[in-house]
Amino acid sequence: MNFASDNWAGATPEVMAALGRANDGFAPAYGNDALTQRVTARFAALFEREVEVWFTATGTASNSLGLAALSRPGGLVLCSSEAHITTDEWGATEFQSGGMKLIALPQVAGKLQPQDVVDALGRYPAAGRFGTPVALSLTNATELGTVYRPADIAALTAPARAAGLAVHLDGARFGNAVVATGASPADLTWRSGVDLMSFGGTKNGCWAAEAIVVFAPDRMRDLAARRQRAGQTFSKARFVAAQFEAYLDDGNWLRWARHANAMAERLRAGLRASNRARLGWESEANEVFAVLPGTSVAAIRAAGGSLHEWPADSLPVGQRPEAGETLVRLVTSWASSADEVGRLLSML
The missing domain is CATH 3.40.640.10 (Type I PLP-dependent aspartate aminotransferase-like (Major domain))
Incomplete structure (x- = not known):
């Protein structure tokens, strides 16, 4: 992941x-x-x-x-x-x-x-x-x-x-x-x-x-x-x-970008449907920003997943993470797979 x-x-x-x-x-x-x-x-x-x-x-x-x-x-x-x-x-x-x-x-x-x-x-x-x-x-x-x-x-x-x-x-x-x-x-x-x-x-x-x-x-x-x-x-x-x-x-460059964007949209759709996470804002390219429980971030990393925590000041004050939550960035690429996306979402 x-x-x-x-x-x-x-x-x-x-x-x-x-x-x-x-x-x-x-x-x-x-x-x-x-x-x-x-x-x-x-x-x-x-x-x-x-x-x-x-x-x-x-x-x-x-x-x-x-x-x-x-x-x-x-x-x-x-x-x-x-x-x-x-x-x-x-x-x-x-x-x-x-x-x-x-x-x-x-x-x-x-x-x-x-x-x-x-x-x-x-x-x-x-x-x-x-x-x-x-x-x-x-x-x-x-x-x-x-x-x-x-x-x-x-x-x-x-x-x-x-x-x-x-x-x-x-x-x-x-x-x-x-x-x-x-x-x-x-x-x-x-x-x-x-x-x-x-x-x-x-x-x-x-x-x-x-x-x-x-x-x-x-x-x-x-x-x-x-x-x-x-x-x-x-x-x-x-x-x-x-x-x-x-x-x-x-x-090729558009095919690879289209795949990366599609994997990001899978992530966004899963995050929208999750009761454990929420999107920080709607994006359209291959970067997804989400507010996750800290326990989920820890579990993803424990399972070998990689993601980056992101400064919360990117969000309006009223939408920033609450206690126990973290804003993270998830980036997909030409090499990302639907299986990877599914595994991450399953952990939520």
Whole structure:
């Protein structure tokens, strides 16, 4: 019963086979190989326009280097208070950008609200002494398992772009968002006002495949140099490209995300029906948040199950765990099984 993180799952057989094929013979280094060029063209087809694609090893590298390429002295990045860039990345954006500040805004189940973006822009005017807003960062699917639809994104990006900000999207679980919304990758990104994104594959079946996908290269400053200085320029780039090729082939990335989302919905349905647990909030992607009795958490762990306890301040005050209860996060993956879900639910 592995529900701690989709990072705990291995790579899919298709990705591992692609890595083996890429290991045959010699190929030019630093992205000059035919496979990398082919995959770059695949990204352009996926997003229905020309894009720049910059491979990295991790989502943190993609987020921090992409945002750093937008940096200016005193720059401010607006983001959700639950954003991975502000809660989990150890100040990577601040470090890579040379000191930009992250401004955490209120969120509802992980999602920013347009009025909060407008209010923040009012608090930090371009000529203010505290700093100048340069970017808005969104996450889809969000860190709390919810998703933005194209209209949601457009409503957030409109005031940001009107104020001259660039828009960044953390797409660590982008496949899960595409499946959950039914929207196209283009509609969830540049058509809704996104300028660049971190396109993640690692959480959804790759071994280590992440990329910065740029829709508005005119906004970026020295991304190639920043990636090189951060040690994120792969000499054998074909091994990242091989993973992405297998990821995108035959819609694999959406099939794997669809399975992860379906396993999460099984969990949600079982939790809704349980008299021993309740959902913290309704999510749509592959992260489920539930309030469980502490005895159930202990029993699941004693049976070899893995899950993470989650800060209760993610919930409104009146909905927080009572004495003897715990808010937990349960994450499904391409490798999750219906049997695992059933075993966990049976313990409730």
